[in-house]
Amino acid sequence: MRVVIAEDSVILRDGLVQLLALRGVEVAAAVGDAAALLAAVAQHTPDAAVIDIRLPPTQTDEGLRAALEIRRTAPGVGVLIFSQYVETKYAAQLLGDGGAGVGYLLKERVVDIGEFVGALERVAAGGTALDPEVISQLFGASRRATALDTLTPREREVLSLMAQGHTNQAIAEAFVVTERAVEKHIANIFTKLDLPPSGTQHRRVLAVLRYLEAAG
Incomplete structure (x- = not known):
């Protein structure tokens, strides 16, 4: 590198x-x-x-x-x-x-x-x-209603850890749950943020960026 x-x-x-x-x-x-x-x-x-x-x-x-x-x-x-x-x-x-x-x-x-x-x-x-402090300040900089408002508190926590670069395994360890449970949360996040499967776009990155756009 x-x-x-x-x-x-x-x-x-x-x-x-x-x-x-x-x-x-x-x-x-x-x-x-x-x-x-x-x-x-x-x-x-x-x-x-x-x-x-x-x-x-x-x-x-x-x-x-x-x-x-x-x-x-x-x-x-x-x-x-x-x-x-x-x-x-x-x-x-x-x-x-x-x-x-x-x-x-x-x-x-x-x-x-x-x-x-x-x-x-x-x-x-x-x-x-x-x-996490950057995420907190960026997210708190705007109170506009977005699709993010439909996320549950746990889904927000999962998305926050995704933004920090954590893998599904690391997120599962942080919450003491199975990776399958984390995958379910992430699938729900993709659905609520209207991010269908795509061969040309990285849904994980797009979800994080959608999360951060709340501060735009």
Whole structure:
């Protein structure tokens, strides 16, 4: 797996490079601003980009806007936002754009490099990796009535764990139920969200994106 990193803190940037290298991840470029990030993605075509939200020159939302640009110009590149903050406006747009291969993790809540690399691998492979706190804030940003209102509390919990990248087996273990029970919940979610079987669309990803569009 080959990645680029955009992080303005030199210490954190160098630390990420070293930690990822120890896990066999190739860091093609590690940069400190959005312009350099876009140039690095265009040059190296990585599997994924790890991006902080607040980058120079304004230290506001340059990272998220760069991430949106990457999704537009290089949709095959996974995007993992790695920040101290939850920025609901652009995050909802990023996560609800109909694509896959997106993630959003909070720095202070990542305590295991193995879990971080696992999340990065899921994003690079076209899946999702979302911190529960990010999901909570995004979902709470809007109160519009949607098909999601028809989900039961347990179905919402299952969908939340799906958004975090958990497999059916992991969800079953979390709820101490069988995988068949989880499969039934997921089938109900697909039905309620009007996601019939398709040979060209990934229903699991679409369900997660529908969940996140509530914050759009």
